[in-house]
Structure formats: structure tokens, C-alpha cells
Amino acid sequence: xxxxxxxxxxxxxxxxxxxxxxxxxxxxxxxxxxxxxxxxxxxxxxxxxxxxxxxxxxxxxxxxxxxxxxxxxxxxxxxxxxxxxxxxxxxxxxxxxxxxxxxxxxxxxxxxxxxxxxxxxxxxxxxxxxxxxxxxxxxxxxxxxxxxxxxxxxxxxxxxxxxxxxxxxxxxxxxxxxxxxxxxxxxxxxxxxxxxxxxxxxxxxxxxxxxxxxxxxxxxxxxxxxxxxxxxxxxxxxxxxxxxxxxxxxxxxxxxxxxxxxxxxxxxxxxxxxxxxxxxxxxxxxxxxxxxxxxxxxxxxxxxxxxxxxxxxxxxxxxxxxxxxxxxxxxxxxxxxxxxxxxxxxxxxxxxxxxxxxxxxxxxxxxxxxxxxxxxxxxxxxxxxxxxxxxxxxxxxxxxxxxxxxxxxxxxxxxxxxxxxxxxxxxxxxxxxxxxxxxxxxxxxxxxxxxxxxxxxxxxxxxxxxxxxxxxxxxxxxxxxxxxxxxxxxxxxxxxxxxxxxxxxxxxxxxxxxxxxxxxxxxxxxxxxxxxxxx
Amino acid sequence: xxxxxxxxxxxxxxxxxxxxxxxxxxxxxxxxxxxxxxxxxxxxxxxxxxxxxxxxxxxxxxxxxxxxxxxxxxxxxxxxxxxxxxxxxxxxxxxxxxxxxxxxxxxxxxxxxxxxxxxxxxxxxxxxxxxxxxxxxxxxxxxxxxxxxxxxxxxxxxxxxxxxxxxxxxxxxxxxxxxxxxxxxxxxxxxxxxxxxxxxxxxxxxxxxxxxxxxxxxxxxxxxxxxxxxxxxxxxxxxxxxxxxxxxxxxxxxxxxxxxxxxxxxxxxxxxxxxxxxxxxxxxxxxxxx
Numbered sequence: 001x002x003x004x005x006x007x008x009x010x011x012x013x014x015x016x017x018x019x020x021x022x023x024x025x026x027x028x029x030x031x032x033x034x035x036x037x038x039x040x041x042x043x044x045x046x047x048x049x050x051x052x053x054x055x056x057x058x059x060x061x062x063x064x065x066x067x068x069x070x071x072x073x074x075x076x077x078x079x080x081x082x083x084x085x086x087x088x089x090x091x092x093x094x095x096x097x098x099x100x101x102x103x104x105x106x107x108x109x110x111x112x113x114x115x116x117x118x119x120x121x122x123x124x125x126x127x128x129x130x131x132x133x134x135x136x137x138x139x140x141x142x143x144x145x146x147x148x149x150x151x152x153x154x155x156x157x158x159x160x161x162x163x164x165x166x167x168x169x170x171x172x173x174x175x176x177x178x179x180x181x182x183x184x185x186x187x188x189x190x191x192x193x194x195x196x197x198x199x200x201x202x203x204x205x206x207x208x209x210x211x212x213x214x215x216x217x218x219x220x221x222x223x224x225x226x227x228x229x230x231x232x233x234x235x236x237x238x239x240x241x242x243x244x245x246x247x248x249x250x251x252x253x254x255x256x257x258x259x260x261x262x263x264x265x266x267x268x269x270x271x272x273x274x275x276x277x278x279x280x281x282x283x284x285x286x287x288x289x290x291x292x293x294x295x296x297x298x299x300x301x302x303x304x305x306x307x308x309x310x311x312x313x314x315x316x317x318x319x320x321x322x323x324x325x326x327x328x329x330x331x332x333x334x335x336x337x338x339x340x341x342x343x344x345x346x347x348x349x350x351x352x353x354x355x356x357x358x359x360x361x362x363x364x365x366x367x368x369x370x371x372x373x374x375x376x377x378x379x380x381x382x383x384x385x386x387x388x389x390x391x392x393x394x395x396x397x398x399x400x401x402x403x404x405x406x407x408x409x410x411x412x413x414x415x416x417x418x419x420x421x422x423x424x425x426x427x428x429x430x431x432x433x434x435x436x437x438x439x440x441x442x443x444x445x446x447x448x449x450x451x452x453x454x455x456x457x458x459x460x461x462x463x464x465x466x467x468x469x470x471x472x473x474x475x476x477x478x479x480x481x482x483x484x485x486x487x488x489x490x491x492x493x494x495x496x497x498x499x500x501x502x503x504x505x506x507x508x509x510x511x512x513x514x515x516x517x518x519x520x521x522x523x524x525x526x527x528x529x530x531x532x533x534x535x
Numbered sequence: 536x537x538x539x540x541x542x543x544x545x546x547x548x549x550x551x552x553x554x555x556x557x558x559x560x561x562x563x564x565x566x567x568x569x570x571x572x573x574x575x576x577x578x579x580x581x582x583x584x585x586x587x588x589x590x591x592x593x594x595x596x597x598x599x600x601x602x603x604x605x606x607x608x609x610x611x612x613x614x615x616x617x618x619x620x621x622x623x624x625x626x627x628x629x630x631x632x633x634x635x636x637x638x639x640x641x642x643x644x645x646x647x648x649x650x651x652x653x654x655x656x657x658x659x660x661x662x663x664x665x666x667x668x669x670x671x672x673x674x675x676x677x678x679x680x681x682x683x684x685x686x687x688x689x690x691x692x693x694x695x696x697x698x699x700x701x702x703x704x705x706x707x708x709x710x711x712x713x714x715x716x717x718x719x720x721x722x723x724x725x726x727x728x729x730x731x732x733x734x735x736x737x738x739x740x741x742x743x744x745x746x747x748x749x750x751x752x753x754x755x756x757x758x759x760x761x762x763x764x765x766x767x768x769x770x771x772x773x774x775x776x777x778x779x780x781x782x783x784x785x786x787x788x789x790x791x792x793x794x795x796x797x798x799x800x801x802x803x804x805x806x807x808x809x810x811x812x813x814x815x816x817x818x819x820x821x822x823x824x825x
Contacts, residue, residue, distance in 0.1 A: 074701060095703025110698040112691045113814075123691055124702050126684040133682075 021051030024083075025181050025212035026071060026102065031080035033066055040066040042236040043080070048181060048212040053203055055223040055245070056216045058233035059257050059309055059508070061471075064216045065107070067233070068183050072104040073097035085180065102181040103174030107189065109166050113159030117141050117152050117169050124173045144172045150202060164195040171202070182206060183214045188222060189311050200226040218257070218309045220250050220509030232256040254505030258473055277301055280465035281321075281352070281434045286330035289316035290489040294330070298434070298465040303457065305480030306469045306491075309508055313489040314469050315357075318438045321467070322354045322362070323347035335433050348377060353432035355423055355456075357439045357469070359416075363423040366412035370397060370404060373411050374426050400425035401451065417448025424455050435459055435466045441475060453479055473504065544774050546662060550732035552770025553665050554579065554724040554741070558748035559755070559762040560676050561607075561720025567680065567757055568713035569693040569815040570618060573629025575721050576745025577636025578610040582722025583729045584640040587657065587736035588647075596660045596730035600723060603730075607722015610636065611715040619710045622819035633745065641738050657734040665731050669763065672720070676759045689713055693813035696820040706820045721745065743796065750799050754806045757813060765802075772798050 026048040033041040041063045048054050058064045069075040071082065076092035083089070084100050111120050118137025121144070132140070138154030145152055150168040158166055167187060174182055184203070188196040203213050204226060215227055223230055224245065232240040232253060239256045240248065248256075277300035286294040290313040298304045308314060319325040321332065326341035333339065340346035347354070356362035364373050371393035375383070383389065390407040397407060402421045404414055414422060420440065428435070437456055441449035457479055460466045469486075470476045476483060477499045484493035485507035492507040558579055565572045572578075582603035590599030614632055617623040648654045680686040688709055691699040696706045728744070729736050747769055755761035776791035 093703075094701060098703060106701070110695075110701040112695045112698050114694045114811075115687070115690065119687060122684070123687050123699075126687070129684055131682050131684050131687050 021049075021210065023050050024048070025050050025085060027083040028067070028071065029081050029083075031067065031070060031082070032078045033063075033070065033075065034078060039236050041070075041077070044233065044236070044238045045241055046231055046238065047242050048214050049229070050180070050210050050212050051207055052228040053207050053213045053215055053226060054242075055227035055230045056214055056233065057218065057220075057223060057230060057240075057253060057257055058216075059218060059471075061235070062233040062257075063236040064233055065185055068104055068185055068214070068216060071097075071181075071183060072102055074104070098177065098179075101177070101179050102183070103177060103179035104183040104185065105167065105170045105174060105187060107186045109158075109163075109170050111158040111166055111169060114157055116155050116157050117161070118154040120158055120169060121154075121173055121176060125177050141172065144176055148172065148175055148202070164191050167191065167199075175206070179211070181212045181214075183216070185216045186218070186311070187215065188217065188219060196222070218509060220253055220506065220511055223253065224250065234259055250506060250509075250511065251502055254509055254511075255502055258501060258505040258508065277463070280335050281467060282333040283321075284331050284333070286320060286327045286332065288320045288325060288327040288330075289313065291316045291320070291327075292489045294491055296467075296484070296491060298467050300433070300463050300465050301460055302481040303460045303466040303468055303479050304494075305476035305483040306467065306486050307471075307473060307476050307483055307504060307508060308486035310471070312486045314438070314486055316489075317486065318357055318436070318469065321347075321352070321436045322356065351430075351433040353427035353430075353435045355420075355427055355435065355437040355440045357442070359419055359423050364411045364419060367410060369408050369410055370402065370414075370422060371407040373422060374407075374429075376426065378426070378430060396425050396429065397422075400455075415448075417444045417451070420444060420448070420452055421455075424452060428455065428459055431462075431464075432459075433464055435464050436469075437466060438469045439471060440468065442471065449475070473501065477501075544771075544778060547774035547777065548767060548771040549666055550662060550770070551773040552767045553669050553731060554728040555744050555748050555751065555769055556669055556763045556766035557672065557724035557727055558721045558745055559751045559766050560672060560759055561717035561724070562748055562752045563755070563757055563759050563762050564676060564680070564689070564720070565611075565710075565714045565717030566752055566816055567693045567813055568689045568710045569696060569813055569818065569820070570614075570710050570714045570717070571625045571629060571817040572611075572614065572714065572717050572721075573626055573749070574610065574614050574632030574636070575629075575717075575749055576741060576743065577633035578607045578718050578721035579725035579728075579741045579745040579748075580640050580739070581610050581636045582607040582725030583740050584644060584725075584736055585722065586726030587654075587729045590657045590730050591655060594658060596658050599657070599730040600660070600726045603726020604719045604723040607725070608715050608719040610722065611718020614718065615711045615714045618819070619707050619714060622821065625817045625819070637739065644736060644738065654735065657730060659732065659734045660727075660730050662732070665727055668727075672723075673759055673763050680759065685709075690813075692820075693815055696815050696818075697822075700820070700822060710820070721748075724748070747796065747799050750803045753812075754799075754802050756806075756811070768802075769795055769799060 024047050028044065028046040031041050031044045044063065044067060046067065056064050056067070066075060070077050070092065073092045073094045073096060081088060084097065084102055089097065112123065115123065116134060116137065118134060118141040121141050122132060122137050134155060141152060141154035150172055152165055152169045152172060158169065161169065187199055191199060200222065203215065207213050215222065217223065227245055230240060230243055230245050230248065230253065231238055234257065279297040279299050281298040283294050283296040294317070306314070306317070320327050323339065323342060323344035323346060331338055334350040334352050337350055339350060360366060365376065371390040374393050374396055375389065393407040397404070400421045402418050402425060404418060411419060411422065435456065440452050440456060444452060453475065456466055456468065468476065468479060481497070483495045483499060483504070484491040485504055487507055487510050495504060558575055562572055562575055585606035586599035586603035589602030590596045610632065614628065617628045618625050680689065688699060688704045692704065692706050692709045700706050725741060728740060733740070748766070751762050751765040751769065754765045772795040776794040779791045780788045
């Protein structure tokens with residue numbers, strides 16, 4: 001193993017800590033990658049340099065993770081070239097690329113949960129064919145721990161470690177292989193503030209040793225507090241490429257991340273908020289998973305949009321409101337009645353309709369026919385004859401414009417848009433007073449998305465309280481009466497129409513409005529009770 | 536009762552335990568890599584017939600053992616083709632292999648020996664040699680699993696295949712090797728039954744011992760030594776029931792016959808909750824699904 005402090009030798013076995021600085025470590029040119037009809041990357045250029053921390057910024061689905069996977073050989077580009085330390089990559093294969101000194105620390109760790117920290121280290125880079133015993137594994141890890149100052153226990157199984165410790169172990173594994181290029185995919189998403197600061201300091205130290213570090217993130221504060229260069233990806237293209245950090249302001253990067261054009265294809269609401277009535281959905285001090293102390297009111301007749309980058313607590317909010325998991329503290333009230341925790345039946349009987357984020361997992365039974373899917377969760381114990389049930393389903397399918405070969409078709413045969421309309425047909429059938437819609441237009445073509453959005457807007461106009469968790473800002477701007485940004489488990493807002501893209505972009509980057517610009521801001525949620533929507 | 540636990544009973548127990556122990560060792564290896572080998576019974580009986588034919592033809596029971604192991608590896612290759620590379624359902628494929636092998640061995644055996652004809656008895660391998668062989672193989676399996684990087688990778692593939700893949704280990708290759716080893720041990724187990732104490736092949740000679748071996752793997756918590764100890768306990772109860780059959784008793788002999796299997800079931804239920812199944816056991820690996 002190379003000691004980073006070593007002087008340079010003639011044979012080039014060790015790397016000078018300063019002469020390399022600024023030289024290209026990885027050059028990616030014109031990288032294209034598509035999955036089916038989705039273009040994940042449409043010709044992206046990226047250069048990582050020795051001695052620098054390069055922030056790769058982008059919202060969901062911008063292509064950040066795909067780009068990193070290509071760089072380490074977990075995926076291959078359809079077109080374009082990658083050069084690592086001066087040599088072109090011809091085989092996109094994890095082991096070959098790792099041996100060239102490129103290591104990726106993924107969001108989902110590649111640790112084996114039943115093996116100890118030391119054993120996981122040995123697994124990644126065995127020395128010879130024999131496996132050292134646990135004590136030797138632990139000692140090997142301990143020497144790395146001492147050298148890099150990253151605290152990891154060598155004799156505890158990975159599954160019993162905190163995510164922070166698991167991440168440090170991943171990082172040590174990469175350093176053990178003497179990686180010259182370190183890629184960290186959303187490394188701070190799972191860390192506490194103190195751990196995140198520590199990680200940034202470690203990355204700085206590693207860069208100073210001459211390594212190239214790429215930091216994939218959506219948090220603007222980290223870009224400014226720790227990085228040298230920035231690239232911004234949006235919808236598979238590099239909007240900003242390899243720019244020195246000093247060239248851009250926070251607002252620049254925020255707008256580059258969320259875009260500025262408005263498609264305007266979604267149905268806009270004729271009237272907003274004026275007729276909003278009683279609070280039908282109330283969250284009081286809800287803590288669950290990543291959610292800290294959420295207070296929220298959704299009133300009759302309004303749509304409240306929740307924006308934010310995935311992984312900031314959306315999944316926990318969905319799980320709590322749908323009744324799948326119980327909040328650690330706090331309560332949920334629907335129409336004044338308290339929802340029984342972790343009981344989907346209570347949620348349904350109180351009139352909360354649920355359009356799940358994964359319609360095939362929680363919304364539909366794919367092998368069952370449309371008529372049966374329409375009846376799921378809302379039928380009596382004894383059912384009528386199949387022919388009758390299918391006949392009865394016909395009008396609903398027509399009313400909701402579910403295009404299929406008829407009520408006997410299996411749900412699996414539906415297109416994404418029709419499947420979603422089927423979910424809506426069932427969930428909105430009994431005129432619910434509250435609707436929880438999670439990414440209701442995700443994966444739909446514009447016409448289907450428009451139709452789905454229109455149905456939800458109609459339901460709000462008829463007096464339902466709608467909570468819409470979404471990813472596309474234009475769409476949320478079009479349908480929402482009020483908006484919040486979910487960032488790091490906290491609600492920032494409310495924002496009211498006309499919505500300010502720049503402010504919301506900053507909030508999605510973890511910067512609450514009015515926060516100090518120099519350090520990561522995790523200020524408490526504004527008191528929602530006191531901020532009435534502008535009438 | 537003291538007559539039951541004599542030295543003769545112990546040696547009978549060893550005789551009955553060895554085929555089960557060898558198969559269970561093989562199953563430990565394949566299951567720790569994430570491949571559920573429900574074809575174990577079929578691989579045992581295939582190995583048994585191969586061993587009988589080879590030993591009878593050459594006169595050497597040791598060559599019989601070798602033939603059994605080879606045929607076991609070949610049967611393992613069938614499972615590998617379907618389950619590891621074809622990503623077929625491991626439960627259905629494994630049961631199909633067991634059923635097919637059961638009927639195929641019966642058919643092939645009847646082709647060679649017509650009904651009523653008494654097949655010749657083999658030269659038998661002594662009990663001590665078989666016990667030594669089992670102990671050596673147990674040590675070998677333990678060493679590979681616990682003391683080699685291959686064993687570490689094998690566990691990684693059975694617990695978190697996507698992690699092993701990301702580290703550059705060939706998940707399919709490791710699972711294939713583990714399944715072939717498992718097949719070889721099962722074939723050897725069947726061969727040990729025929730070339731050892733019995734010296735004969737008869738239809739359904741394994742009598743469900745492959746299934747017992749599978750249960751023992753769970754009972755043993757996927758560890759080699761407990762698997763062999765479990766096999767001995769099974770053999771002991773089998774030996775005891777054989778003795779009990781011979782005693783004057785109002786209890787029908789079928790009850791004693793069922794006794795070892797019943798004890799296996801009870802032990803399994805009592806132990807099952809305590810042991811931890813490899814997380815990816817029975818799950819085909821497809822890159823990018825998790």
C-alpha cells in the first residue's frame with residue numbers, strides 16, 4: 001500500500017502529493033445512456049481532477065447515479081468514452097475499473113450485513129487465498145482506522161452498525177485499495193450534521209493527498225462549504241459543467257438544478273384557497289423515520305403540494321399517512337377524528353383515499369382483473385357472481401377513461417396511465433374527504449398525467465382536502481394552493497402562489513429562506529399555525 | 536434399555552449417519568451460497584446407483600465411491616444450468632430433479648436386473664474407513680468455509696449477492712461451484728450408503744435421507760460440524776428404532792420406522808427459529824434488481 005506522504009520515486013509507484021494537483025484523473029466525454037424509452041444521460045461531459053473535490057449536483061432522476069455507476073463499471077454507456085488516469089476504458093466491469101484506483105461509495109452500501117467490519121474489509125481486497133481469522137481482520141481494519149481517523153469497529157457485524165459507521169467502513173475499504181478517485185453518492189443523505197461535517201473534512205484531507213473526489217449531492221450548502229468545482233445535471237444533461245465554485249452563486253446553482261421553463265400543460269386551478277374550509281387532515285408533532293416533528297393542516301377544498309428531493313422523508317410521510325407504519329410520536333387527525341396508528345383500515349374508514357407512489361406494489365394486484373381491482377378494500381365479505389361484478393365495473397371504467405379490453409382484463413395489461421386511472425377510480429369512488437396522492441403522475445405521458453392531475457383538482461374543487469407529494473415543480477406550481485418543501489425531514493414553508501422557483505429551489509437544496517449563507521442550515525420549521533395562506 | 540445403547544447400536548448409528556452427514560455437508564456449502572438444493576435426494580440416489588454399477592463392474596468399492604461423487608457433480612450441473620444460469624425457481628427445479636432421479640434410477644436398475652433376480656452383493660468398505668473419510672471431508676469443508684477467501688465470498692454471495700457483485704465477485708460462478716460441490720457430496724453420500732454397510736442397491740435405497748439431510752442443515756444453522764453431529768443423532772435414532780422393532784412390543788413397527796423422521800421434524804421446529812437463514816437463499820440473482 002502506498003503511503004500518501006511518500007516522496008515521489010522514479011518508477012512512479014508512489015504518487016506525488018502536489019505535482020498531480022489539477023491534472024485530470026477521470027475524463028468522461030459525451031456519455032449517453034438510455035433505459036427503454038427514458039434517456040438517463042444525453043451526452044454528458046465530466047472531468048475529475050487530482051486534488052479537487054468536485055460536486056455533482058442534481059435533483060431526482062437527473063442522471064447523477066447513472067453517471068457514477070458508469071464511471072465504476074456497474075453500468076455501461078450506450079455511447080461516449082471514459083478515460084481513467086490517462087487510459088481509455090474498454091471494459092466496463094467493476095473489478096477491472098476498481099483495480100485502476102476508482103472507488104464508489106454508494107447510497108446503498110455494498111457491505112455484507114452478517115460479516116464483521118474487518119471481514120468486510122478482507123472481502124473487498126483479500127490478500128492471498130486464505131482468510132485471516134476475525135482478530136487478524138480486526139487488526140487490519142484498526143490500522144486503517146488509525147491512519148485515516150475514521151472510527152469503525154472491526155469486530156461488530158456491519159448489520160449492527162449505524163449508517164454513519166457503515167459509510168465510514170465503505171470509505172475505509174476504498175482507501176484500503178488506495179483509490180486515487182473517490183466517488184461518494186449522496187454521502188450525507190443518511191448522516192447527522194456532525195457526521196456530515198466530519199466527512200467533508202475527511203474528503204478535504206484526501207483531496208490534499210492528491211486524490212480526486214466527486215461528491216454527488218443535492219445539498220447546496222455542502223457544495224459551498226467543501227467543494228472546489230461543480231457540475232449540475234438536469235434531466236440527463238450537464239447544465240453546468242466543471243465550473244469552479246467561485247463562478248456561481250447559490251441562486252445560480254439552485255435554478256440550474258430545478259430549471260426555469262414552465263411547460264404549462266397541466267390544468268391550472270380556476271380559483272385558489274379562497275373557499276378553503278375546515279382543516280380535514282391534521283398532522284400534529286409527527287416524528288417517524290426521517291420526519292422531525294411535522295405539523296401540517298390541509299383544509300377542505302385545497303391542494304397542498306409537498307416538493308423536495310427524494311429521500312428527505314417523503315417515504316416516511318407516505319407510510320404514516322397511508323397507515324402502514326406508526327409515527328414514533330404525534331398524531332394524525334382526519335376530519336377531526338384521530339387515525340388509529342398503523343392501521344390502514346382506520347385510514348380508509350375515516351375517508352382518506354390513498355394514491356400510492358408505487359402503484360404496482362401498494363395500489364393494484366397485477367394478476368387480478370380490473371373488476372376485482374376496483375373492489376379491493378371496499379367490498380362486503382360476500383361477493384356477487386363474477387359476471388355481475390364485471391358488468392358493475394363497466395360504468396366506472398368508462399367514467400374514469402380506463403382504456404382496456406374490458407373489466408375482465410388483468411391489471412398487468414394496463415399501461416401506466418390507465419393503471420393509475422384505475423387506482424383513482426377505486427380510491428375516489430366513495431367520495432373521500434381527504435386524498436393523499438404520492439407522485440400521482442410519475443411515469444405517465446403528458447396526456448395521462450394531465451388527466452390524472454385534472455381528476456385530483458376536480459376532487460379538491462368538490463371539497464376534498466388533497467395532499468400531493470410530488471417531484472416535478474411545474475406540476476406542483478400548477479395544481480397547488482399552498483406548497484411546502486420537505487428537506488431533511490422538516491417542512492419548509494408554506495409557500496403561496498405565485499410560487500418563487502428560486503426560493504423553492506434553495507429550500508430543496510437544504511437552505512431555508514433567510515438562512516445564513518455560509519453554513520449548512522438546519523433551522524427549525526417555521527410555526528405553521530401562525531402563517532396563514534395569503535387570501 | 537441398556538441393551539439398546541450398546542457398542543453395536545453405536546456402530547449401527549454411525550453406519551446409518553454417514554450418508555446423511557456427507558449429503559448435509561454438501562447442502563451446507565450450496566445453501567450458504569444461496570442455492571437451495573432440493574435435488575439432494577435425487578443426487579444421493581443417482582450417486583448410489585452409479586456407485587453400485589461401478590463397484591460391481593470393477594470389484595472395487597472405492598471406485599464406486601468415486602463414480603458416485605462424479606455422478607453427483609453431474610446431477611449438480613443440471614441444477615446449476617437451470618437454477619443458477621437459467622434463474623429458474625429453485626424449489627420446483629430441485630423437486631423435479633429429485634423425482635426424475637428417483638424414477639430414472641429405478642428404471643435403469645430394472646433394465647439390468649429383472650424382477651426376482653437377486654443383484655450381487657458388493658465388496659464393502661469398512662466402517663472405520665468411512666468414518667475417517669467423513670471426518671476428513673468435514674475438516675476440509677470447515678477449512679474452506681471458515682479459513683479461505685473463497686469461503687468468505689461464498690457467504691457474501693449467499694447473504695448479499697449485489698454487494699459481492701459490486702466488489703467484483705462472480706455471483707453465478709461462485710454459486711455454480713458451490714452447487715457442484717454440494718452435488719458431489721450428495722452423490723458421495725449415496726455411494727457411501729451402497730458401498731458401505733449395505734453393499735446393495737435397491738429401489739428407493741436412500742428412503743428420504745436426502746430430505747433429512749436438508750432438514751439437518753437448517754437444524755445445524757448452516758454450520759458443518761453441527762450438521763454432522765445432527766446426522767449422527769439421526770443415525771442413532773434410526774439404529775435404536777431398528778432395535779426396538781426387534782423387541783416384543785404392542786406398538787406397530789411402522790411407528791418405529793417413522794420415529795427418526797418424526798424426531799427430525801421436532802428438532803427442526805424447535806431449532807428453526809434460533810438459526811438464521813442466508814438472506815439470499817433461494818433467490819435467483821439478477822443484477823440491478825435490488
